[in-house]
Amino acid sequence: MATVHAGRPPAPPTPGVGRHRFYIWTSGCQMNKDDSERIARALVAAGHVPVSHPDRASFVILNGCSVRDNSDRKTFGRIGALGARKRREPFLQVALTGCTVRATAAELAPHRPKLDLIFDNSRVEELLDHMASQPGPVVDDWEDFSPQDLPxxxxxxxxxxxxxxxxxxxxxxxxxxxxxxxxxxxxxxxxxxxxxxxxxxxxxxxxxxxxxxxxxxxxxxxxxxxxxxxxxxxxxxxxxxxxxxxxxxxxxxxxxxxxxxxxxxxxxxxxxxxxxxxxxxxxxxxxxxxxxxxxxxxxxxxxxxxxxxxxxxxxxxxxxxxxxxxxxxxxxxxxxxxxxxxxxxxxxxxxxxxxxxxxxxxxxxxxxxxxxxxxxxxxxxxxxxDLVGSRQQVLIEQLQPARAAGGGPRWMGRTRTNKLVFAPGKAPLAPSQIVDMDITDATAWSLRGAPVTAV
The missing domain is CATH 3.80.30.20 (tm_1862 like domain)
Structure with missing residues (x-):
């Protein structure tokens, strides 16, 4: 990820430089998350640099959800906060995409002055053209990143x-x-x-x-x-x-x-x-x-x-x-x-x-x-x-750190039937492994298992 020191605001824009540090905020379903990932890849291919926090970005993209009324309210709240920041950092650019783009004119009207671009997420070229035309902060060579930094x-x-x-x-x-x-x-x-x-x-x-x-x-x-x-x-x-x-x-x-x-x-x-x-x-x-x-x-x-x-x-x-x-x-x-x-x-x-x-x-x-x-x-x-005592095939997703409420690290994975399974962190496992686990305990929301073999 681009190295930007915490608390250091983006550099002022340099005329003629159209390379931005960008941040994508995503609300809603998995489809929105997939759209954000696709947008990020297009921006990276165009030379822009992803950052891990909106305060470090010169260009913020909001990918909003509209499935419920409070989803739109959440997006509009983000626009309001960024609008306040734009008064302090006038070079900051804010774009809106996702389902919220097709909100009614009355719903969008109060927020339009704070937005530099509204685009359909199927038309990423509009975003690329807009970003290329906008002065961006200098992005130094030391801010290069590897593909592993992509969402x-x-x-x-x-x-x-x-x-x-x-x-x-x-x-x-x-x-x-x-x-x-x-x-x-x-x-x-x-x-x-x-x-x-x-x-x-x-x-x-x-x-x-x-x-x-x-x-x-x-x-x-x-x-x-x-x-x-x-x-x-x-x-x-x-x-x-x-x-x-x-x-x-x-x-x-x-x-x-x-x-x-x-x-x-x-x-x-x-x-x-x-x-x-x-x-x-x-x-x-x-x-x-x-x-x-x-x-x-x-x-x-x-x-x-x-x-x-x-x-x-x-x-x-x-x-x-x-x-x-x-x-x-x-x-x-x-x-x-x-x-x-x-x-x-x-x-x-x-x-x-x-x-x-x-x-x-x-x-x-x-x-x-x-x-x-x-x-x-x-x-x-x-x-x-009913699954206690059974053997389940589990994809290991991540090692969760020790919890504040007590207990050490634990592995988290999912069965073929999408049941959440936890195993002791000391077990010799790794993310992306598919292993057999004997299920030893169960709650309404998850299972506990002991790894047996890798599949």
Whole structure:
């Protein structure tokens, strides 16, 4: 990483020098993180230098998320803080990208004066052209860096986006308005990016999409997601593959069979149900009902033995009654999800659901959220307890330092089914190793294991 002494502000701009120290702040999902990594690589290729803290940067890029109202507020707060800094350091440049770029004019208007550039993250050339035209601080030779300084370099787990955008219209979701329609990448392009990340140390790659299982449906030729998985499995670019996020309505037997038959594809999937009540699902525009979802889960478990299933749930959707909410709790008990991501409904301007009004009392939303969390904790404890005494294949991700609350360093890794596993730090392990572990203990959120052998 470029060496910049703590507390030393960037040098004043030198006219004609268009080489910047840059910092990218990222909010939101894994797709945003992958976009930030792609932007950073383009900037490095153009001669700009990444730094580890925004105070050291002459150019700050904010990659914002809009999935919930508080996500936009977080981004706007960052813009405000940087605007105050620009008054002290007028040469500082600030750019905005990500889903926040497509916020309404009224939402963006107060923040535009503090921004030097607003660009779509699919058009990085606009950022490159702008940065090349702006005076930047002198970046000395001693500030050169190695490829290891690039975001994600050397991490055993990486992401590759395979499809951008979303063409669905769930009534609560702002993403299609912020990300645009579906655009699948050519498989050759995906393979090239995977090879690059494998060469940098990736052992496990997660294929990303807003609805990843709609991959290929917007292209006249080329594979669908099942075909892409089979193609990547034959090439064995990395030993472990995941994909995220799959829409239940578009999950079929062909994809389940690809999961079962491809050795590199792991037995874990996220299938957001959102609600367990048919009327709420209809008003959400999800395209399936409770019985359909349960039949799909049964087919998946029959086809992929031992598969771990996570889901997303929204509580407090407009008009949701207590009985309708209880239907969600009952579905959670019936399916026994490994993980449930629970959110209280947050209206987003421009969506259909926003027009219906946010009519559930915040205290009721919070109470329902806590009931979901409590139930899922009990279910996860039971599911994970069944793994005690089993042997699991684990990818070692990192050595965590000793914790302030006590306890020495510990290794952290994940099973094929994405269970978090901890092992004693004294064990002779290393990041990127795939090892067999005997599971010795379990909580609702993680497992404890003893390493046996490297795979």
């Amino acid at each position: 994600g370099f050397g991490s055993p787990t990486r992401y590759v986006t395979v499809i951008y955008g979303c063409s669905k219209r769930c009534t609560f979701c702002i993403v299609p308005f912020r990300r645009g329609g579906e655009r699948s990448r050519p498989p050759e392009e995906i393979e090239d990016e995977m090879r690059t990340k494998a060469a940098e140390g990736a052992v496990e790659i997660t294929l990303l999409g807003q609805i990843v299982n709609r991959y290929g449906r917007d292209r006249a030729d080329g594979p669908d997601l099942a075909g892409l998985l089979r193609r990547l499995d034959r090439q064995a670019i990395v030993p472990r593959l995941r994909f995220l996020t799959a829409h239940p309505r578009h999950f079929d037997r062909s994809l389940a069979e690809a999961m079962a038959e491809c050795q590199t594809v792991l037995e874990e999937i996220n299938l957001p149900v959102q609600s367990g009540n048919d009327e709420v699902l209809r008003r959400m525009g999800r395209g399936y009902n409770r019985a359909w979802y349960l039949d799909m889960i049964a087919m998946l478990r029959d086809t992929v033995p031992g598969v771990a299933i996570s889901t997303d749930v929204i509580v407090g959707f407009p008009g949701e009654t207590e009985d309708q909410f209880r239907s969600t709790l009952e579905l959670m008990e019936e399916v026994r999800f490994d993980v449930v991501h629970i959110a209280a409904f947050s209206p987003r301007i421009g969506t259909v659901a926003d027009r219906w009004g946010d009519d559930i009392d915040p205290a009721v939303k919070l109470e329902r959220l806590h009931r979901c969390e409590s139930l899922q904790k009990d279910l996860a404890e039971s599911i994970n307890a």
